[in-house]
Amino acid sequence: MKFLTVNEELQYSKQKYKTMRKMEDIFLDKGYMQIEPTIFEDYDTVKNFADPDSFVKLISGNEIKVLRPDITTNILRKIIPNINTGESFKLFYDATVFRRKTKGGVRTTREVGVEWIGDGSNSTDQDTLLLALTILDKFSKSYVMEIGNSKFLSYLLKGAEAIDKALLIELIKEKNASELKKKLATITLDQDKLEILSLIFKLEGSIAEIKKVLSNVNIEDDLSTVLDELEILEKAIQSAGYENVQFDLSMVPDWNYYDGVIFQGYIEGSYKEMLKGGRYDTLTEIFGRRTPAIGFMIDLDHLVGIKSEVKE
């Protein structure tokens, strides 16, 4: 970020600090504790989780170190090997991550986020979502949150050829109805699933609206369960008084490890998502043991840059 005067830069820092302090208060109030991620990672460990070309590498003696590109994996590496059965941690972090820009130079992003690790109870999804909604509501004039579940598309595309699956996911991600229709006509898949796929972009809005669209379609149990779980979530969100939520079963997670509920929050004045998160139990397996894990992350610089009013 560039500033014309020192004063401008200090004003920005002040605003960022105020925002961060208020966010931390909310996290602390909900029982989250701060965790400090390590600054350096070993190249050999991180190279499996992100594109190595995006790493900022340092050579220290005979070792290649990487400036942390991501906080979630950093935290999991510390926690998962050491977590005992029955233990759970509610953690928040406020840290900068480093990525190489394709045209040279380093991009620093200040990430603020939460991770709830180890708690397998039913209420973790809704509690985490409600916390995300609290943040969106407090730090914006108006917001919209989209909620989906990565399992829906996963189950729907089970049985499709790998090449077809990749293209279908890309088209669904772009909400490309025209090209999806053409592609669906060429693939082999269960008839009921093809029908749901042809309606995929209509599976949006409230759960009642989505169920109405599917009322004449045969839905297998796996998909039905996802819908029912989202309905429970919807009720909890409505009870808490939050309205600006749109469910979207065509949501494609932008991270391979999401495995369950996924969500993104947009605030007025922002051209892209401000907050994103989801359940990612699958990722924890890689660190030693499958553990329930859910969290979300906010781009703090982006939030402060929008100069959104903070509600008191």
Added chain:
Amino acid sequence: MNTIKIACAKGRLGEQSIALFEKINVGKSVDLKSRKLIFKEEGFEFIFVKPSDVYTYVKSGVADLGILGKDVILEEDGGIYELLDLGFGRCTLSACGLKGHTLYKQDGILKIATKYPKTTKEFFKAQGQEIEIFKLNGSVELAPIVGLSDIIVDIVETGSTLRANGLEVLEDIKEATARLISNKASYRFLNKEIKEFVAKLEGALGEAND
């Protein structure tokens, strides 16, 4: 009432876009003959920009929706929703060259001049052909004639420009038509309005095909 801001391409694509909008009673404020670039009416705001800039305006959120060719979309790196194929502006991205020129050099590097480096790289990588790209911004047909490149990758409509320069289509790469794209945040905030607009456009397109 919420306003939908639409970025239209100047030129023929813009004219065809407005023609389509008029079928659903939208775009009455637009005067394509004037030098004005912004037009406002109830529920909509239209801005006219260079075709290759429509994507930038939509991605940045300054425009909620945009109309541009699939050929331009292919060169960008996503981050928007592609809501509808509008059908007009049909053309084909093709590899072209002097008559009878070979498209595949077994032991050589094929030199290609193009406005579409990304699409070109992807196509020839899949074919296993090594290439060198010369990015040009216009009059691409000149390149093989003056010896800058072996072939070109460019959009072809009727093929008359190619023929006039002694070139021909060697291989088709991708078909491109005009698409309606949306900013992701706008899609959420103006969800009802955008879905209604798309449904009306689909209706108008459907009638045209009957």
